[in-house]
Amino acid sequence: MHELSVVQNLLKVLEKLRKEKNVSAFLKINLTVNPLSCLDEENINFTFHSLTKDDPVYKNAKICIRRSDDPLSREFILDNVEIL
Numbered sequence: 001m002h003e004l005s006v007v008q009n010l011l012k013v014l015e016k017l018r019k020e021k022n023v024s025a026f027l028k029i030n031l032t033v034n035p036l037s038c039l040d041e042e043n044i045n046f047t048f049h050s051l052t053k054d055d056p057v058y059k060n061a062k063i064c065i066r067r068s069d070d071p072l073s074r075e076f077i078l079d080n081v082e083i084l
Helices: 002-021 041-052
Strands: 026-033 062-067 076-083
Touching: 002 026, 002 041, 002 076, 041 062
Parallel strands: 026 062
Antiparallel strands: 026 076
16 A cells, blocks of 8 residues: 555654754644646545554644646645644
8 A cells, every 4th residue: 555655654753843943733734746647635644544544643634735836846845734
């Protein structure tokens, strides 16, 4: 399952941010995805919430995906994160 590895890598970045900025909650995670990627918002969010269901910091978080116009771009880029 490709989404699993993507979400695991994303969580590594978010955990680093959580420690550096003392984040109490993640609200929205914006990703830009390569137009040729098979990643979709529903599967990414399902996988994300399956991995973070016991952590209140991620309880209300939603991953939002925007498709890039550039087929040569990386598979996904973390654009920004809304936090509390």
